[in-house]
Amino acid sequence: MSQTPPVSQSRHPRATFSAGPQRQAIALILVHNDPALEFQREEASGSRVYVNQISEALAKLGWQVDVFTRKTNPDDPTIVQHSPHHRTIRLVAGPQEFIPRDRLLEHMPAFVEAFRKFQTKDGFHYPLVHTHYWLAGWVGLQLKQESNIQLVHTYHSLAAVKYAGMAQKPLVADHRMAVERHTLVGANCIVATSPQEQETLRELVATPGNVQVIPGGTDLDVFHQMSRSDARAQLGLSPSENVVLHVGRFDPRKGIETLVRACAQIKQMDTLAGEPLRLLLVGAADDAESLAERDRIQSLVAELGLNAVTEFVGQVGHDRLPLYYTAADVCVVPSQFEPFGLVALEAMACGTPVVASDVGGLKFAVVPEETGLxxxxxxxxxxxxxxxxxxxxxxxxxxxxxxxxLRVQQNFSWSAVAARLSDLYRRLLAQSLTGDLLSVPMAPTTAAALSSLPAEPLEQPLVNVS
Incomplete structure (x- = not known):
């Protein structure tokens, strides 16, 4: 998605929930990863793609969609107008520079205050807020405490899974896990992107809470079938090579080591003896953790004698990523956990079979023996x-x-996903006006569930509510 020219901030009339020509304004919040940037540091790119795509699709369905993020560069415009009814608003919360997401919690009170000030100055009222990732969930709970909003949340990843079995957890781990429990109990609705994520939430986070399953989507205008021979020619790949592809950041939880060791075995197999193998690893490494993991994988590749057949491609833009999917004979997603599995869907949309871990949303995306294994x-x-x-x-x-x-075309277009979200939003807003319940009971927002959220979030761990 290309960045559109920014426009100056202007005042707008207060939006109201009606079927008339005036649009209902809703807020989507993604604090840690600016959706208006063409590229961002290799942090939670899946959530950025999700928010970008769903915002534009919701705007086409008649909503005024304002996406709020944290400003990381003083030279960036405060507002980026993507289309007539979809914009990104950058709020100042802490230093206007990149800060790793694990160190952002202390700046969230400032983000809440900046959000309040924007509403007052711009004349917008957001009766529904959809937060993304746990940091935004903290913001959403604070806003819900102060006003009668409908709060929807999507996790994108879970601390209970991410930190499982980790010997040394980051300092923010306990805070994150507590916030995720509070959010499940305190939000009006949680949007899980697969039945498996819904099950994981119940088992590992908290039992109370209203969870609705609405899968993520794929941009079918970008990711679709094309000529494999043309794709290989553009990438300089031989037509006779067996091309194995991995797309994703360098992170031990992505299972790249498993893939590399598997490729070392494949080279020795009689069934493929003499057939050239090519392993393509697409993804950037630009922070300390991902750089360390890339160096470790490079050492492993050398140790296993795979240097000649392995290419560390680096970051690839969405304009060229479909070429890599199309050129590959198989895309491998060996993650230890994925709540949804966007890479698997993008590959499948391009007509590439997927071999994936039997975990999380990958079990929902990939149909064994029909679209992959x-x-x-x-x-x-x-x-x-x-x-x-x-x-x-x-x-x-x-x-x-x-x-x-075919599976992706029929089930995972962004327009279909947006239509389901739009229906959920309207039911929630109708409930807020009439007091009627959704067909699935809503979780009560108890004072006890929210009162322990601290004003100074890093001074002491939050209280468990599960």
């Missing part, structure tokens, strides 16, 4: 066998490609 996470032998099975059976792989693309 699922393997237990960290199972090197299992991944090697699944990848080799697709590479060695051209007829079956062709069928997988056709079925993968």
């Amino acid at each position: 699922l393997v237990a996470p960290q199972d090197v032998d299992g991944f090697a066998g699944a990848i080799a099975r697709i590479l060695s059976d051209d007829l079956w792989a062709h069928r997988l490609r056709r079925q993968a693309s």
Whole structure:
């Protein structure tokens, strides 16, 4: 998505919830990853894509969509107008510079105050706020305490999964886990992107709370089937190579080590003996953690004798990413957990079979034997066998490609996702006006669930509410 020219801030009449020509204003909040930037540091890019795409699709359905994020550069415009009814608003909360997300919580009170001031100055009232990722969830709970808003939240990732089995957790871990529990109990509705994420929320976060499953989507204008030979020619890849692709940031939880070890096994398999193999690792590494992981993977590649067949591609823009998906014989998603699995859907939209971990939303995105294969996470032998099975059976792989693309077209367009979200928003707003309940009972927002959220969030851990 290209950045559109910014426009100056202007005052607007207060929006009202009506069927007339005046649009209802809603706020989407993504604090840590500016949706208006063409590229951002390798942090939560999936959530940025989600917010970008769903905002534009909701605007087309008749909403006035304002997306709020934290300003990270004093030279950036305060407001970016993407389309007539979709804009990004950058609020000053802490230093106007990049701050790693694990160090942003202390600036969230300032973000809340900046949001309040914007509403007052700009004349907008947002009766519904949809927050994304746990930091925005903290903001949303504060706003809900102060005014009668309908709060919707999407997690995008969960601390209970991310920190499971981690020997050294970051200082913010306890705060994050508590905020995520508070959000599940205190929000009017949680949007889970797969039935598996809904199940994980119930098992690991909290039992109370209203959870609705609305999957994420894929930009079918960008990700679609095209000529594989043309894609390979543009990328300088040989038509005869077996191309294995991974797309994602360098993070131990992404399971890249499993893929590399699986490729080392594939090189030795009799069924593929003599056939050239190419491993493409697409994704940036631009912070200390991801740089360390990339260096570790590079050392492993050298140790396993895969230097000649492995390419560390780096960051690739959405204008060229479909070429990599299309050129690949198989896209591998060996993550230890994915709440949704956007990479799997993008690959499938391009007609590329997927071999993925049998976890989280990947179990929802990939249909075994029809659009790809699922393997237990960290199972090197299992991944090697699944990848080799697709590479060695051209007829079956062709069928997988056709079925993968069809599944995404029928189930995961952003317009379809936006239509379901729009219906949810309208039911929530109607409930706020009439007091009627949704068909699924809403979670009560108890004072006890919210009162322990501290004004100074880093001074002491939050209280468990599960």
